[in-house]
Amino acid sequence: MAGSLIVKNIETYYGPIMAIRGVSLEVRAGQIVTLLGANGAGKTTVLKTISGAMEPQKGSVDLDGEPIVNLDPDVIARRGIAHVPEGREVFPFLSVEENLLMGAYSRKDKGVRNDLHAVYDYFPVLLEKRAQAAGFLSGGQQQMLAIGRALMLAPRIMLLDEPSLGLSPKYVAEIASIITRLNQERGITVLLVEQNVKVALDISEYGYVMENGRIVMEDTTERLKQATDIQEFYLGMKDEGVRGGRRWKQRKTWR
């Protein structure tokens, strides 16, 4: 099974601003790996650097052992990396089906029709709305379309940037289960950036935590779930008693 990704020591800038300060991470073929971190930590920039939308000043990105850094993003896509960017970037004036077929633009093989049906199986609502302009879909449906369109690339690895951002809990659960199915049924490797840390930790097997452009923690998700920092900052599981105590203490000092 293919789709392994090795990122070594990348540094990426927005003009003079250094957004990524030496990030290394590895996604093994067939894994679901999650990249966590607060807003502005640099998660999106890491994904953009992998998919070629941004060029790193330093460092390397290897897909199945081949360097892909500094290639154009469309070339990287054709090599098998499908980037589903944050914010549901669909082609608003094309129909749903045209959007999906554009996902397979670079493919010449006969599997395209089959994959189109597969996408409609994963997301029946897209079949229902296949002739509608994508701009008229709801947020959740556009997210499904973006994932379906990435699937049409027949990718080795999918980079998903906050797929459940702003979606209702029903859609969040559906998208999480689809990601798991894509991984299990189609063998697609996944690198997942997600605001919903609980969902991300549940469906991934390994996780990295970013802060200020650096990786500050990495471990299996089993162990990350136990880590107190994660519990405090992301899962909101801080012991009420302790919290109360601290508040009390603060009061004292005010006086």
Added chain:
Amino acid sequence: MEVLQILISGVSQGCVYGLIAMGFVLIYKATEMVNFAQGELMMLGAYLAYTFINVLGMSYIPGFIATVISMAIIGVVIERGVLRPMIGEPPFAVLMITIGLGFILRAVAGAIWGTETKTLSNPFTGSVARISDLSVGYENLAIIVGTLTLCVTFYLFFRFTRLGIAMQAASQNQLAAYYVGIPVKRIYSLVWALSASLAAVAGVLVAPVSLLEPVMGFIGIKAFCAAIVGGFGSLPGAILGGLIVGVAEQFANLYLPPGIAATTAYVMLLVMLLVRPQGLFASIQQKKV
């Protein structure tokens, strides 16, 4: 009857504006830049046709085809050689480059073909179609029929071909187009090829009704007005804007003093910007960055 007569010549002139305006819009929609050398591309097309037909002695249709193909290649060369190196530069700089390109093309045409006017041999001159007591010059008919054919072809191309849809995709969301593996840079080259071929068609069609001279590309400015009237960013709008400007101009010629009539296109542009700044065919399109 006179009104109908004027209407027809207005429509024919408007088609020419419309064809050039479509070139503006195509490039703008795909690459978000305005190619102010669009009129000069038309001029170059007309001169190339003159070279193929009058100088090299090709007959009209093969000469026409050779012109369109040559201009497509020139379009690609300009995109690769001049515009692509400008990626990432401020829009203002890119704008200046296309204006400069127009100057250069005019100078080159003057150097190669001279500044005295030339006439393109064509099968239409002098023949007139009579429809009841209306007489329409074949050259005007050719412009109208040619434009109509091109519009239908473009519609079919953008609506039904994979490449046409990919061009729409790249113009609607450039980054997403990259992410699905559409070769966006190659698409831009093709858009320039298409746009330059359009200019070539306009040049060949307009040649019989207007003499060839290096400054003939200045009608590009009126076509630019037409594109804005039509709602810059919509191909049907470009044609419609062209027709409106063309027809209004012909009527102004008849009823207004010559000095004022010549400003019709600009007056219409001003009126449109005041009344409906988004143009006739406002595309609801919010460009994503």
